[in-house]
């Protein structure tokens with residue numbers, strides 16, 4: 740899945756407003772970020788096979804560290820612990836926020852199960868593999884992506900506050916980049932190599948997280964005053 744992961748991040752931002760959308764963008768894509776790194780390290784393997792599924796030409800040969808159920812559980816605990824121990828002055832609702840970061844990271848696996856063909860292991864690469872295979876059906880994939888992404892986006896847009904406003908121009912920039920990149924990955928030419936796939940995967944996830952942090956920046960006291968609002 741691609742857009743759906745970001746839909747989850749948008750929704751969780753409104754569940755816990757103190758979380759930066761940038762942090763949540765990183766959390767929901769943590770398994771894919773690690774996958775790019777592990778591909779480059781040679782710890783996990785995939786190859787490009789034209790027409791392998793209707794949506795993606797990637798055959799995931801083995802990726803139990805980043806994309807097993809056990810991996811998802813471990814990485815979500817790591818993500819929550821990292822958030823919890825990150826130095827900050829704002830420690831209100833801190834463990835709740837950390838739990839949501841962990842949940843966001845965990846959400847990646849079940850959403851991937853929805854679209855992947857059965858290649859997502861429970862534990863090691865020889866364990867049972869899950870995948871409902873929506874990727875064999877382009878229309879069903881696009882509907883599933885649009886539903887999860889659309890629901891998260893609608894929740895995000897509806898729940899802005901003075902302190903955590905919807906910055907329409909900025910968030911639109913982020914959304915357009917996500918949608919254009921997704922459509923290009925589905926309908927564009929085959930990637931030149933797995934190294935190119937891994938590097939673009941890492942760069943894209945980090946860049947989108949940075950952009951999301953910028954798009955979702957909380958309102959400063961000066962900004963609230965300029966708009967005639969209280970600091971609350």
Ligand SMILES: [Zn+2]
Pocket residue numbers: 740770771806847851
């Ligand atoms: Zn994934």
